Amino acid sequence: MATVETTERARTRTPLNVSGRASDETKLSLKTTEFWAMAGIIVAILIASAVSDSLGDVRAWTLVAAVGIGYMISRGLAKSGTKYAGGQDPLNQGDR
Numbered sequence: 755m756a757t758v759e760t761t762e763r764a765r766t767r768t769p770l771n772v773s774g775r776a777s778d779e780t781k782l783s784l785k786t787t788e789f790w791a792m793a794g795i796i797v798a799i800l801i802a803s804a805v806s807d808s809l810g811d812v813r814a815w816t817l818v819a820a821v822g823i824g825y826m827i828s829r830g831l832a833k834s835g836t837k838y839a840g841g842q843d844p845l846n847q848g849d850r
Contacts, residue, residue: 783829792825 783789796818803814 788825788828792821795821 799814799817799821803809803811
């Protein structure tokens with residue numbers, strides 16, 4: 755009888771690493787190097803379009819949009835499959 759109870763207790767118990775998770779797997783976007791690389795590339799494109807005669811405004815803004823879209827896709831892939839496990843949203847702390 756004792757072995758049956760022990761087996762049932764072991765089956766119903768959840769692993770500690772799943773239920774005890776207190777933070778997200780991904781970082782806040784401002785803490786990633788991808789964000790700062792994107793910001794630097796956008797600044798470089800805009801400076802190059804202001805200085806260069808061969809890089810037009812429309813082409814520069816198209817490149818900026820492409821870099822922004824690439825960043826959004828990479829953040830989406832980084833966060834895909836992860837569940838939000840955090841307690842508070844750092845951007846909406848005063849909305850209570």
